[in-house]
Amino acid sequence: MKKAALLTVMAAASLLTTTVLAQEKDAKAILRAMSDYVASQKTIELSFDSDIEVITPELEKIQFTNSGDALLSRPDKLRAHRVSGHTEVLMVFDGKMVSILGKNLNGYAQFEAPGTVDQLIAALRAGHGVALPGADLLLSNSYEVLVAGVKEAKHIGRGIIDGVECEHLAFRNFDTDWQLWVEVGERPIPRKMVITSKTVNSAPQYTLRVKGWKTGVEPAPDAFAFVPPATATKLSPDALVELDELPQDSTTGETK
Secondary structure, three states: OOOOHHHHHHHHHHHHHHHHHHHHHHHHHHHHHHHHHHHOOOOOEEEEEEEEEEHHHHHHEEEEEEEEEEEEEEEOOOEEEEOOOOEEEEEEEEEEEEEEEEOOOOOEEEOOOOOOHHHHHHHHHHHHOOOOOOHHHHOOOHHHHHHHHOEEEEEEEEEEEEEOOEEEEEEEEOEEEEEEEEOOOOOEEEEEEEEEEEEOOOOOOOEEEOOOOOOOOOOOOOOOOOOOOOOOOOOOHHHHHHHHHEEEEHHHHOOO
């Protein structure tokens, strides 16, 4: 290869490396800003839509949709409601006790979980099989949790979510790719998240879209109090897996 051509190739490679490093730095800086902003909010009230896909044995992709809302009061209060075509779930956490009502089952479960909302999310995942894939965005240390295992990060550019201009970020882990859209401006809040499973046939996705977002709200005195319906049956905490985002019969196919 002639010297001039070699120098051109080397310059192009150097520019590409510099661009990639800049993209990674920008992506992580935006993610850090989002994490710091969300963690600094004492109270957050939000609404959302979510989609979760399964792949059937016949390789058909089926998508299940949910909508819901949540009220978070740091460090140890959470009320969340979610409804879909197969279930309606209310969860109330007062810092000591978790109460989960499955309105479609007319049943509820309770267990003690003294601690923070961060600890509650970990307990629900580890001890009760409830996935909560979008909950990482609300953690007090969401940046550390989200970047753990990241092999590649990119700032793709900007996009529009529900009429709001957002920074578009993309990350790669060993077994998942995930994207995040963060609102531009003084409120770097998460507006959309997409998680793609690379190790499952046909790469099913989980999508979360934040529709409404309020901070500084004053919760009602009974916002985190739970009173079960008089006709509801008390269930074992093991029944909580039946209140996840997928209907139980969807396990006949592959799931994310």
